[in-house]
Amino acid sequence: MTIELINTGSELLLGRVLNTHQQWLCRQLADRSFTVDRQVAVPDDASSIRGAVHEALQRADCILTTGGLGPTCDDRTRELVADLLGRPLVHQPAVEERIRHYFESRNRPVPVRTGVEAWVPEGAEVLPNDHGTAPGLAFSLTPNPFRPGHDAWLVMLPGPPRELRPMFLEQVLPRLLRRFPRVDGFACRTLKTTGLGESLLEERLAGPLADLVTAGMELGFCARVGEVEVRFIARGPNAAATVTEAERRARKVDGVFIYGVEDDLLEEVVVREFLARRLTLALAESCTGGHITNRITNVPGASGILRAGLVTYSNESKQRFLGVPAATLAEYGAVSEPVARAMAEGARRETGADFGVAITGIAGPTGATPGKPVGTVFIAVSGPGGTLVQRQLNVFDRETFKYLTAQQALAWVLQLALTAPPAPPAAASLSPDPD
Amino acid sequence: MTIELINTGSELLLGRVLNTHQQWLCRQLADRSFTVDRQVAVPDDASSIRGAVHEALQRADCILTTGGLGPTCDDRTRELVADLLGRPLVHQPAVEERIRHYFESRNRPVPVRTGVEAWVPEGAEVLPNDHGTAPGLAFSLTPNPFRPGHDAWLVMLPGPPRELRPMFLEQVLPRLLRRFPRVDGFACRTLKTTGLGESLLEERLAGPLADLVTAGMELGFCARVGEVEVRFIARGPNAAATVTEAERRARKVDGVFIYGVEDDLLEEVVVREFLARRLTLALAESCTGGHITNRITNVPGASGILRAGLVTYSNESKQRFLGVPAATLAEYGAVSEPVARAMAEGARRETGADFGVAITGIAGPTGATPGKPVGTVFIAVSGPGGTLVQRQLNVFDRETFKYLTAQQALAWVLQLALTAPPAPPAAASLSPDPD
Numbered sequence: 001m002t003i004e005l006i007n008t009g010s011e012l013l014l015g016r017v018l019n020t021h022q023q024w025l026c027r028q029l030a031d032r033s034f035t036v037d038r039q040v041a042v043p044d045d046a047s048s049i050r051g052a053v054h055e056a057l058q059r060a061d062c063i064l065t066t067g068g069l070g071p072t073c074d075d076r077t078r079e080l081v082a083d084l085l086g087r088p089l090v091h092q093p094a095v096e097e098r099i100r101h102y103f104e105s106r107n108r109p110v111p112v113r114t115g116v117e118a119w120v121p122e123g124a125e126v127l128p129n130d131h132g133t134a135p136g137l138a139f140s141l142t143p144n145p146f147r148p149g150h151d152a153w154l155v156m157l158p159g160p161p162r163e164l165r166p167m168f169l170e171q172v173l174p175r176l177l178r179r180f181p182r183v184d185g186f187a188c189r190t191l192k193t194t195g196l197g198e199s200l201l202e203e204r205l206a207g208p209l210a211d212l213v214t215a216g217m218e219l220g221f222c223a224r225v226g227e228v229e230v231r232f233i234a235r236g237p238n239a240a241a242t243v244t245e246a247e248r249r250a251r252k253v254d255g256v257f258i259y260g261v262e263d264d265l266l267e268e269v270v271v272r273e274f275l276a277r278r279l280t281l282a283l284a285e286s287c288t289g290g291h292i293t294n295r296i297t298n299v300p301g302a303s304g305i306l307r308a309g310l311v312t313y314s315n316e317s318k319q320r321f322l323g324v325p326a327a328t329l330a331e332y333g334a335v336s337e338p339v340a341r342a343m344a345e346g347a348r349r350e351t352g353a354d355f356g357v358a359i360t361g362i363a364g365p366t367g368a369t370p371g372k373p374v375g376t377v378f379i380a381v382s383g384p385g386g387t388l389v390q391r392q393l394n395v396f397d398r399e400t401f402k403y404l405t406a407q408q409a410l411a412w413v414l415q416l417a418l419t420a421p422p423a424p425p426a427a428a429s430l431s432p433d434p435d
Numbered sequence: 436m437t438i439e440l441i442n443t444g445s446e447l448l449l450g451r452v453l454n455t456h457q458q459w460l461c462r463q464l465a466d467r468s469f470t471v472d473r474q475v476a477v478p479d480d481a482s483s484i485r486g487a488v489h490e491a492l493q494r495a496d497c498i499l500t501t502g503g504l505g506p507t508c509d510d511r512t513r514e515l516v517a518d519l520l521g522r523p524l525v526h527q528p529a530v531e532e533r534i535r536h537y538f539e540s541r542n543r544p545v546p547v548r549t550g551v552e553a554w555v556p557e558g559a560e561v562l563p564n565d566h567g568t569a570p571g572l573a574f575s576l577t578p579n580p581f582r583p584g585h586d587a588w589l590v591m592l593p594g595p596p597r598e599l600r601p602m603f604l605e606q607v608l609p610r611l612l613r614r615f616p617r618v619d620g621f622a623c624r625t626l627k628t629t630g631l632g633e634s635l636l637e638e639r640l641a642g643p644l645a646d647l648v649t650a651g652m653e654l655g656f657c658a659r660v661g662e663v664e665v666r667f668i669a670r671g672p673n674a675a676a677t678v679t680e681a682e683r684r685a686r687k688v689d690g691v692f693i694y695g696v697e698d699d700l701l702e703e704v705v706v707r708e709f710l711a712r713r714l715t716l717a718l719a720e721s722c723t724g725g726h727i728t729n730r731i732t733n734v735p736g737a738s739g740i741l742r743a744g745l746v747t748y749s750n751e752s753k754q755r756f757l758g759v760p761a762a763t764l765a766e767y768g769a770v771s772e773p774v775a776r777a778m779a780e781g782a783r784r785e786t787g788a789d790f791g792v793a794i795t796g797i798a799g800p801t802g803a804t805p806g807k808p809v810g811t812v813f814i815a816v817s818g819p820g821g822t823l824v825q826r827q828l829n830v831f832d833r834e835t836f837k838y839l840t841a842q843q844a845l846a847w848v849l850q851l852a853l854t855a856p857p858a859p860p861a862a863a864s865l866s867p868d869p870d
Binding site: 036073107297310 | 472723
């Protein structure tokens with residue numbers, strides 16, 4: 001089967017935004033054994049959009065479009081596709097009611113123009129939008145008028161990622177899998193690892209996995225900041241058993257920490273494992289500036305583990321909120337092993353958390369001192385078993401520095417927590433905070 | 436003139452990498468008034484690449500390709516384009532010598548396969564690669580054999596960004612400007628706004644901008660979380676004056692706050708304006724969980740304005756670090772106007788900052804109480820002029836909730852700071868923290 005993706009939006013052709021839809025949608029499809037054959041981006045003008053959809057219908061079994069379903073004057077995909085397919089737009093009161101509800105439940109006036117989103121091409125299936133106003137639309141073209149002897153399925157998705165992504169996962173994927181069932185076996189397993197770089201990881205895995213690869217299993221690596229994804233893809237009747245066996249062998253390889261699988265995020269695993277062990281956490285961040293606390297609090301349930309996150313960017317705040325002695329700061333400097341240790345112990349002491357994690361370093365671009373180049377960072381973990389400090393040199397741009405340092409700190413405290421004894425039931429219960 | 440961009444690479448269609456070439460090249464061109472009319476990504480197979488180039492030659496005056504010029508088995512663009520154009524590959528000793536020098540000057544052995552890069556299609560102009568081995572190639576097709584009556588210029592660029600970008604800027608752009616001189620003017624202006632949603636903003640701007648739009652100015656909107664971008668594009672001899680006039684009128688529209696232009700980020704503007712006014716900031720975040728502090732500290736120079744960010748997720752930490760009275764928490768609950776007020780005033784008092792910003796709310800998915808549904812949030816700003824609190828209802832997934840709330844808080848404290856009197860030179864100087 002042939003799949004084509006059409007991204008509409010003048011902002012793409014003007015280079016104003018990155019086309020994250022392409023990567024995200026292609027990835028979601030590839031992980032389920034569907035491969036996109038062509039991706040096209042066109043500006044918001046009638047002939048470009050119409051032309052791209054027309055061409056794709058001449059070639060593809062499944063066409064996905066993104067963008068152009070909203071209420072403003074440059075949102076034209078809905079009407080142009082309706083016109084191309086010869087389908088009149090029909091007013092759907094249920095869609096209008098849903099849009100009205102969306103605004104009213106947020107105490108906002110209903111803009112006049114959003115009414116256009118309730119006009120739906122005849123015969124289109126409406127995909128309700130749980131995170132915005134414009135519904136998605138799906139056309140079963142049986143037959144496809146532009147490709148004799150073939151059917152086509154044309155799906156139109158809204159542009160905002162927070163609307164598109166859940167709609168695709170919850171509504172489009174199940175329909176796609178029903179419509180284009182995968183007859184041969186297919187299994188894909190992704191392991192999320194830290195501890196070894198891509199090349200070393202590949203060297204270590206090569207021997208243990210050699211016979212599976214020879215027998216046809218695909219082995220893929222994707223290096224990201226502070227972690228490497230390992231991907232196994234197998235096809236055929238033994239696909240599931242093959243990737244399970246590959247995972248079993250990978251988990252025995254020394255020096256690599258497999259913190260999760262598939263779409264697990266390191267911060268999600270930290271919250272999950274801390275909750276399961278009734279452990280609590282406090283963070284004292286200097287150069288990471290709240291990045292770690294922010295990621296932890298992205299996870300629902302974080303209030304069950306997080307006592308506090310203290311972003312002590314200045315020396316004064318390290319003293320005031322963490323009790324770091326002024327003499328330690330004066331003697332060793334803020335970026336030092338003793339200060340990292342005092343921060344982690346202070347975070348634990350001041351909040352009563354089981355684990356205190358502290359970061360102090362030089363994110364750059366300025367701030368280097370003799371012996372401490374930009375990228376120098378000390379990570380301290382204080383827990384029931386004492387306090388440990390590691391020194392890293394993370395030489396990257398500012399945001400990458402923060403992300404990588406967070407990966408190192410989170411993987412470390414997770415490994416320490418996994419080996420810590422479970423806490424006894426707390427006397428003062430950890431009732432979830434309202435937020 | 437018509438420009439098309441073709442990105443080759445199976446990794447793009449498998450969703451393994453973001454297509455940063457698209458944004459970068461489109462942006463470079465748009466900033467010089469060249470607009471890309473279509474972008475296509477195709478996998479590394481012969482018919483896809485050949486087909487995409489063939490189609491583009493039937494439509495475009497200028498075609499740019501990226502990728503597929505290297506030495507490995509999946510690098511096929513060079514030979515496929517040569518074949519399509521009926522040009523034999525000719526060995527060029529000068530290119531081979533350059534490749535040999537590239538490796539030898541780095542004390543590396545010359546890989547055997549790089550030799551293929553010295554085989555150049557007959558008639559192609561070689562664009563030397565100063566940052567890698569594969570040269571770029573440019574074809575003047577006069578006439579274009581696939582588009583009677585037209586010429587074409589076909590430029591093939593290597594895939595690695597650190598090779599492509601300098602080659603484009605130093606070699607392709609000058610040739611492009613000579614080949615397609617910009618006779619008509621071109622101007623593009625993007626305004627970053629908060630305060631009104633996309634539809635309402637369009638309604639308010641329609642009247643003031645009507646005559647400019649009628650005269651040909653393009654008006655575009657791009658809704659993002661917590662902000663809307665407005666884009667003006669004008670062509671012709673008065674282009675610059677037109678977009679300047681449009682901006683002048685937009686800035687007079689009530690209810691919209693234009694915090695920046697082009698690529699400005701709200702947190703960058705906050706840091707810039709606070710630095711310019713010698714103002715300092717402290718953050719007390721509950722439900723946003725460090726998100727705002729993290730964004731502020733992404734900006735180089737943040738240490739000059741940020742006294743501390745206190746993520747007081749629990750009631751205990753609100754009391755301990757911000758001095759919120761236990762009685763206030765007990766009487767009103769953590770998500771309340773009085774607690775937001777006490778948090779902002781506490782952040783200001785405990786750190787000595789000019790402005791304290793506090794957030795308390797219910798990010799969800801759980802935590803709702805009677806009268807306070809998920810999405811309820813109180814934002815408080817305490818400054819030289821007193822303390823203000825606003826209540827919002829941000830009903831979104833957790834990360835969007837945090838981002839939107841941050842936009843509201845940052846835009847508000849920025850507006851208040853812009854109207855505050857500048858601080859006198861501080862007695863204790865704000866020496867930048869090492870990190």
